[in-house]
Amino acid sequence: MSAEELAVDPLTAAQRLLGATLRSGPVAAYIVEVEAYGGDPAGPWHDPAAHSGRGRTPRNAAMFGPPGRLYVYLSYGMHTCANIISGPDGVASGVLLRSAEIVAGHEVARARRPAARGDEDLARGPGNLGSALGIGLDDYGTDLFDQASGIRLELGPPADPSRIAAGPRVGVSAEADRPWRLWLRDSRSVSAYRRSPRAPRTEKSA
Template sequence: MHADQLAVEPPVAARRLLGSTLWSGPVGVRIVEVEAYGGDPSGPWPDPASHSGRGRTKRNAVMFGPAGVLYVYLSYGTHLCVNVTSGPDGIASAVLVRSGEVIAGQDEARARRAAARSDADLARGPGNLGSALGITLSDYGTELFDPSAPIRLELNEAVDIAAIASGPRVGVSAAADVPWRFWLPSSPAVSVYRRSPRAARATAESA
């Protein structure tokens, strides 16, 4: 089963998602940038930057379930972020889909993202990607490998690891230097790295 290919440690699942396609109705987005997140201290991948870093809640419950399920949340009260759960059932982890290239349904994506200056901007950045796909909070918990689901994940052939770049995650104040952001440098849709100012201050104070 495809979901089994994501039931692995977060960085492996994240790299596996690169080059794959996320479908929402007629709109298809090729994934070109992701970030991996672990879970709570009792699990194998404790991660203070993760939503599950302090344990299970109603909001993050899907992260503790099986791989291949959609985890959607509202960021800063405005942007919907799209995540794919990973790891074995019962162990929290997920991968944030940060950016992608719209490869199908461009007209519908442009209608949703009228402010986009170019095709590369349509799904660049997690909030824009969610908008281009028309994903809502009601899509939380969608099983992405269910052929009848309105949102589906198509795992394409794995990208050669030599073609993947990695670095620190964007905008997190905790564990900011963990190199769990992965992207395809050849894509113009990859977002710009921005370190959290809170992380910068914390680093300076501890130096």
């Protein structure tokens, strides 16, 4: 189990991360929903919806590798979202962690997420996942495969393809219909699909 397993295209990396476990201190989360993102025009997976879609900046530098690092950002200035970098070192791509099932540290996660209606809601949605795991901006760039890291990723066996569903991405206006949102069909912690009102309507999405 190493970061090299994620040195692949975004969609393959997203599939590999389904069923993986992310540990942050006493809290552990079983990943059940992810969203793949590519990179800048110079790379093999240009993706206008990605933070790296226009090229490298100090803010998105972690997206350019190496794989297995954590890219953290604030959504709407308040929700901390966690992404796991994929692809070869120097090529931008990553996977947003959308939802997870808390499998350890429930009391800590509940204290961080007092508004959650039940355990299945603790890490449902990317902002809630970040909150439940206590991930902050200071964790930007963390090597998730370093045993000394406070946040670690454990890749389990690849998920059975029959358990995986795919659909359009959530909340993005560009390439919204790219079917790069993946989730485990049998999980109650998968988030609801919400299309961005800024995303153009197509015959497929109407």
